[in-house]
Amino acid sequence: xKGMVADIxxxxxxxxxxxxxxxxxKGCNMRCAWCHNPETLQSKQEIIxxxxxxxxxxxxxxxxxxxxxxxxxxxxxxxxxxxxxxxxRVYYGKSGGMTVSGGEPSAQPEFLLxxxxxxxxxxINVGIETNFSMDLDIYQELLPYIDCWMVDIKxxxxxxxxxxxxxxxxxxxxxxxxxxxxLKCGLIIRTPVIEGVNSEKEELKKIAGFAGSxxxxxxxxxxxxxxxxxxxxxxxxxxxxxxxxxxxxxxxxYAEEFxxxxxxxxxxxxxxx
Amino acid sequence: MNYRERIRILRDKKIKDTLEKRKQKGYxxxxxxxxxxxxxxxxxxxxxxxxxxxxxxxxxxxxxMAKLADAHPVYVDPLEILAGxxxxxxxxxxxxxxxxxxxxxxxxxxxxxxxxEYDIISGIGSNQHYACDYQIGxxxxxxxxxxxxxxxxxxxxxxxxxFYDAHERVLRALLRLIERHIDEISFKISVEExxxxxxxxxEMLECNKNILTAPPKTFLEVCQWLGWFYxxxxxxxxxxxxxxxDQFLYPFYKKDxxxxxxxxxxxxxxxxxxxxxxxxxxxxxxxxxxxxxxTNELSFLVLRAAHWLNSSANIxxxxxxxxxxxxxxxxxxxxxxxxxxxxxxxxDKGLMNYARNENVTRKMAVERIAVGCNWMALPGREYPxxxxxxxxxxxxxxxxxxxxxxxxxxxxxxxxxxxxxHLERGVDITARGINFHLDNxxxxxxxxxxxxxxxxxxxxxxxxxxxxxxxxxxxxxxGIAVVADSFAALEQRVVKxxxxxWKEIYDAILADFKxxxxxxxxxxxxxxxxxxxxxxxxxxxxxxxREFTKQIKEKKMPKNRILIPGWFSWAxxxxxxxxxxxxxxxxxxxxxxxHGANPNAGFRKDGAATAMSNGIAMxxxxxxxxxxxxxxxxxGIGMEDGGVERIMDLIRGHFEKGGTLINVNIVNxxxxxxxxxxPELYPDLVVRVTGFxxxxxxxxxxFRKLVVDRMIDTI
Numbered sequence: 001x002k003g004m005v006a007d008i009x010x011x012x013x014x015x016x017x018x019x020x021x022x023x024x025x026k027g028c029n030m031r032c033a034w035c036h037n038p039e040t041l042q043s044k045q046e047i048i049x050x051x052x053x054x055x056x057x058x059x060x061x062x063x064x065x066x067x068x069x070x071x072x073x074x075x076x077x078x079x080x081x082x083x084x085x086x087x088x089r090v091y092y093g094k095s096g097g098m099t100v101s102g103g104e105p106s107a108q109p110e111f112l113l114x115x116x117x118x119x120x121x122x123x124i125n126v127g128i129e130t131n132f133s134m135d136l137d138i139y140q141e142l143l144p145y146i147d148c149w150m151v152d153i154k155x156x157x158x159x160x161x162x163x164x165x166x167x168x169x170x171x172x173x174x175x176x177x178x179x180x181x182x183l184k185c186g187l188i189i190r191t192p193v194i195e196g197v198n199s200e201k202e203e204l205k206k207i208a209g210f211a212g213s214x215x216x217x218x219x220x221x222x223x224x225x226x227x228x229x230x231x232x233x234x235x236x237x238x239x240x241x242x243x244x245x246x247x248x249x250x251x252x253x254y255a256e257e258f259x260x261x262x263x264x265x266x267x268x269x270x271x272x273x
Numbered sequence: 274m275n276y277r278e279r280i281r282i283l284r285d286k287k288i289k290d291t292l293e294k295r296k297q298k299g300y301x302x303x304x305x306x307x308x309x310x311x312x313x314x315x316x317x318x319x320x321x322x323x324x325x326x327x328x329x330x331x332x333x334x335x336x337x338m339a340k341l342a343d344a345h346p347v348y349v350d351p352l353e354i355l356a357g358x359x360x361x362x363x364x365x366x367x368x369x370x371x372x373x374x375x376x377x378x379x380x381x382x383x384x385x386x387x388x389x390e391y392d393i394i395s396g397i398g399s400n401q402h403y404a405c406d407y408q409i410g411x412x413x414x415x416x417x418x419x420x421x422x423x424x425x426x427x428x429x430x431x432x433x434x435x436f437y438d439a440h441e442r443v444l445r446a447l448l449r450l451i452e453r454h455i456d457e458i459s460f461k462i463s464v465e466e467x468x469x470x471x472x473x474x475x476e477m478l479e480c481n482k483n484i485l486t487a488p489p490k491t492f493l494e495v496c497q498w499l500g501w502f503y504x505x506x507x508x509x510x511x512x513x514x515x516x517x518x519d520q521f522l523y524p525f526y527k528k529d530x531x532x533x534x535x536x537x538x539x540x541x542x543x544x545x546x547x548x549x550x551x552x553x554x555x556x557x558x559x560x561x562x563x564x565x566x567x568t569n570e571l572s573f574l575v576l577r578a579a580h581w582l583n584s585s586a587n588i589x590x591x592x593x594x595x596x597x598x599x600x601x602x603x604x605x606x607x608x609x610x611x612x613x614x615x616x617x618x619x620x621d622k623g624l625m626n627y628a629r630n631e632n633v634t635r636k637m638a639v640e641r642i643a644v645g646c647n648w649m650a651l652p653g654r655e656y657p658x659x660x661x662x663x664x665x666x667x668x669x670x671x672x673x674x675x676x677x678x679x680x681x682x683x684x685x686x687x688x689x690x691x692x693x694x695h696l697e698r699g700v701d702i703t704a705r706g707i708n709f710h711l712d713n714x715x716x717x718x719x720x721x722x723x724x725x726x727x728x729x730x731x732x733x734x735x736x737x738x739x740x741x742x743x744x745x746x747x748x749x750x751x752g753i754a755v756v757a758d759s760f761a762a763l764e765q766r767v768v769k770x771x772x773x774x775w776k777e778i779y780d781a782i783l784a785d786f787k788x789x790x791x792x793x794x795x796x797x798x799x800x801x802x803x804x805x806x807x808x809x810x811x812x813x814x815x816x817x818x819r820e821f822t823k824q825i826k827e828k829k830m831p832k833n834r835i836l837i838p839g840w841f842s843w844a845x846x847x848x849x850x851x852x853x854x855x856x857x858x859x860x861x862x863x864x865x866x867x868h869g870a871n872p873n874a875g876f877r878k879d880g881a882a883t884a885m886s887n888g889i890a891m892x893x894x895x896x897x898x899x900x901x902x903x904x905x906x907x908x909g910i911g912m913e914d915g916g917v918e919r920i921m922d923l924i925r926g927h928f929e930k931g932g933t934l935i936n937v938n939i940v941n942x943x944x945x946x947x948x949x950x951x952p953e954l955y956p957d958l959v960v961r962v963t964g965f966x967x968x969x970x971x972x973x974x975x976f977r978k979l980v981v982d983r984m985i986d987t988i
Contacts, residue, residue: 011880011882013910017915018915018918018919019919019922019923057792059792063772065795065799067799087883090926091926093918093921096922267914269913270914270915271914272914
């Protein structure tokens with residue numbers, strides 16, 4: 001079968017341990033107001049528009065060669081993806097490999113399963129960045145093939161979660177809790193910290209407390225907001241908003257405190273505090 | 274004051290000295306040589322032995338070298354442990370490196386026209402670029418070397434007297450220079466009130482007295498011995514090749530430690546002082562003949578010394594399957610911690626391909642060490658002239674392309690055939706230039722200093738250019754990415770997509786992509802590129818590399834001479850680019866060509882370092898001369914958990930794929946842009962320009978731009 005892929009990024013250093021090749025699948029069931037990758041929201045092909053690169057030549061239909069209009073989305077088979085992933089096998093060392101990201105990778109569950117199975121067949125370390133919001137059985141099926149789970153808990157308060165992401169977090173928290181005992185390989189809980197949304201200590205502390213109670217937590221990571229997504233204009237990006245960047249010193253203090261209270265490793269943007 | 278504090282003071286002084294030197298000499302687009310400004314009252318006028326006012330030959334160079342050494346100011350800093358410092362270079366009195374070729378005595382007008390046509394850097398008149406066998410020197414000592422010269426002078430007869438007398442003249446000048454330093458140290462002891470500093474000076478004095486009359490016996494003595502040898506090497510012709518320093522110094526280190534004369538703090542201090550005086554090219558670790566790792570305590574101490582000094586350095590760690598992981602890790606950590614572009618890393622697997630050359634054994638491939646910008650040499654046995662000969666393949670393509678477009682038939686096949694044909698002419702004229710150089714250089718400028726530590730030269734009374742056991746001349750190609758991307762763009766846009774015609778593109782190129790042709794430039798520059806991975810760019814890069822390698826290797830040379838291919842532009846990307854018109858990859862006329870084996874900027878939107886690594890590993894010519902991987906990294910990576918390990922994986926991966934050399938810059942983009950605007954704000958910023966490191970502030974705006982322009986996102 002074929003799946004819709006937004007991009008395959010090599011030499012990824014922020015999508016799990018080691019050097020990795022990150023496969024961004026298209027389609028997401030959330031609509032986070034701060035989304036970094038708005039081009040991955042829809043499951044179909046779409047045009048990303050980079051306004052700063054447009055020279056207003058008026059020849060869009062003949063093809064854009066300034067990089068202002070870029071087609072996002074290409075169909076791949078799992079084998080084709082892994083062929084690309086294997087080009088960098090020699091750099092993966094002991095901990096690197098492939099990470100499947102999105103969008104929400106589990107929004108294409110069958111294709112996702114094919115990819116990770118193919119990766120395991122080829123002895124490639126597999127990481128996944130997911131919101132864990134789909135049906136539990138999707139993740140249960142993935143279990144044998146995933147080496148590193150990177151799961152976002154964006155907001156603890158359910159109503160607020162619904163407001164800012166478009167869905168409830170009830171299933172997310174429940175799925176994490178249910179699957180935790182089986183994630184023997186390691187679980188990273190991450191929170192994108194958005195000023196004015198979830199950057200207050202009490203909000204973050206609830207997520208940290210939840211993370212700290214997990215049996216197989218590897219570490220908890222805070223990811224301060226950056227406005228990268230705003231530079232990419234797509235059909236879906238019109239609802240996105242610009243937020244303030246959270247104060248890093250403040251976050252560092254919180255992170256240190258959470259680490260102490262919940263006896264867990266806490267990082268900010270992949271740097272241990 | 275402890276050793277670390279002393280080095281910290283010396284580092285600050287070096288930064289001030291560098292600023293003063295820049296004021297005195299202007300921009301210095303070269304390696305940081307560790308030299309200091311010469312006193313204002315210094316004067317030296319060379320004597321001429323030729324009708325054009327220059328000085329040539331063994332007599333001309335030796336007499337002037339001796340005069341310069343005698344006039345050279347003494348330099349003794351009581352905080353240091355080694356005496357002497359570089360200040361002036363003889364070739365500065367001949368117009369700067371490589372000096373002036375005596376056209377009136379040895380003309381080569383017949384070659385010049387063709388060399389110019391293909392924009393070939395011929396190497397004619399280039400000097401140094403080999404490695405000495407320092408074992409010869411330290412086993413004999415300076416006096417022993419004089420005895421050796423006299424022995425063979427007597428043995429080889431009158432017609433060799435000029436050769437031997439010239440070598441002895443220079444050697445004796447060094448001894449006088451050391452003697453003057455001994456006087457200066459003695460004087461400084463007599464006026465020094467601080468007991469600790471006086472003791473330090475006494476040790477420096479004893480050391481210098483000892484090596485004046487006998488081979489070095491201690492760790493300190495061997496370092497001072499090297500310090501003097503390096504100083505004269507540089508004064509003569511800017512020679513900066515070092516050695517496998519951890520192995521070479523180890524017996525002295527071990528003996529001194531066993532006998533209680535040395536501890537690691539002092540050894541680090543002495544090494545840091547040696548690096549301060551002579552930031553030469555040194556190699557660490559690597560395998561021995563049996564594949565066992567050669568890392569020892571000194572490998573770590575050399576890195577530590579460079580870290581203490583926290584300045585420019587040219588240290589290469591040779592990576593192999595059994596490399597000490599801690600050493601590799603330490604090296605990467607220092608790369609990030611100090612951000613000075615050192616160490617570099619060389620890949621044993623790719624370098625062992627040197628054994629594929631005629632008459633070269635595996636043992637020799639192991640012993641061939643990294644001692645230059647991009648290059649390796651077999652100490653004492655090989656005259657490689659590496660990094661001095663360049664074929665601008667972008668220019669070759671330019672000629673072939675215009676020739677085809679001025680005809681009536683256009684196709685990829687015709688263009689390729691014309692490229693191959695012009696490359697053959699380029700290689701042929703390059704080979705003729707090399708032979709001219711080798712046949713005549715000894716009459717112009719014999720290697721009066723390096724010959725002392727080369728096998729055969731003193732024994733035979735013949736300059737190394739003619740007597741070296743191996744004359745394996747490195748011929749580097751430059752501009753591979755421009756050529757590959759140009760072929761790829763034409764194939765993609767004319768043959769496959771059919772969105773542009775041969776004529777349309779040619780008209781745009783003749784107009785240098787100006788006016789209405791801008792869109793054609795955009796289409797071309799968005800074509801597939803070298804280092805994207807498995808695309809047209811990589812296909813053509815592979816083809817160009819194979820052809821270049823084949824032609825260089827198959828070129829017949831007289832005597833024991835062979836040619837070895839590599840890809841390296843050095844910092845000539847600007848100069849070589851100026852001679853090349855607009856190219857079908859969308860590059861405008863006169864713009865720089867790509868750096869070394871690196872791709873053109875914007876080769877991938879994610880700038881993936883692994884994709885670049887794969888591409889560069891693919892275009893290794895495979896005969897032991899490198900096609901280096903120049904990597905620019907953001908300092909933030911090193912701060913992240915696992916960041917150092919990621920870079921270790923990248924390094925290991927590149928070498929596993931057959932890569933030969935990785936040069937790394939760790940520079941914050943914002944900082945480098947700000948420094949480019951106002952270099953005075955960052956007097957301590959050190960960058961890796963190409964194969965060499967330098968203080969950013971000493972570089973000309975053109976060279977600074979070269980570094981700034983490379984700051985593409987890789988990781």
